[in-house]
């Protein structure tokens with residue numbers, strides 16, 4: 001009698017868990033004046049990929065290009081294997097990409113709930129889905145439920161970030177692009193925001209690309225790190241290899 005052979009585990013296929021794949025990207029704001037000059041970036045499923053770099057190197061520009069706000073002069077942007085170069089932003093949202101810009105985008109005179117509902121623009125006629133997504137958000141962030149009828153402008157900076165994150169989650173994103181989410185926030189509020197990102201990764205399996213200037217926090221939550229310099233990749237590696245800060249930074 002032949003022994004049953006134990007089922008072998010599926011061979012690891014590192015390529016398949018790449019959610020976002022940016023190759024050799026050249027993009028800028030005016031004609032062929034490229035701010036990014038051949039940038040590469042991969043973001044893997046369920047990981048936080050952090051992009052660091054000094055002011056003005058092009059971190060926000062990179063996120064805008066991934067979201068479709070800027071059209072690259074050359075290079076490739078793939079999302080789940082699909083070339084999205086010609087896909088407009090509202091379609092990228094449908095595919096599962098969302099973006100939280102560097103400038104806070106809260107509508108201060110609207111309520112928390114109205115701000116959340118703005119995230120449902122792409123399915124604004126589907127009241128039932130909107131209701132479901134609001135409930136999910138209130139379960140995720142009970143503090144928002146308590147304040148749902150408050151004007152967003154009355155909330156703390158950290159809670160306002162929570163509203164923005166909640167709004168972006170209305171569309172069921174698979175990939176969230178977050179640009180300096182704690183700029184201008186006090187330490188405790190910053191920690192709350194990073195904890196939200198970690199929870200989205202660990203509890204909901206979301207893939208996050210985080211642009212940050214808060215090196216210490218950014219490294220504490222990152223799985224993989226990129227450093228940009230003058231529109232190019234300077235360093236990349238798993239966070240565990242990212243011990244020599246000076247290799248990457250001006251750190252003082």
Ligand SMILES: Nc1ncnc2c1ncn2[C@@H]1O[C@H](COP(=O)(O)OP(=O)(O)O)[C@@H](O)[C@H]1O
Pocket residue numbers: 029035053054055056057058059060061062
């Ligand atoms: N809307 C814009 N129009 C023209 N140039 C811009 C615009 N936004 C940013 N830039 C320029 O692009 C470069 C990169 O900016 P940015 O991507 O915002 O850098 P970072 O986010 O890394 O601080 C900077 O030199 C900046 O002046």
Ligand SMILES: [Mg+2]
Pocket residue numbers: 059060061102179
């Ligand atoms: Mg920026």
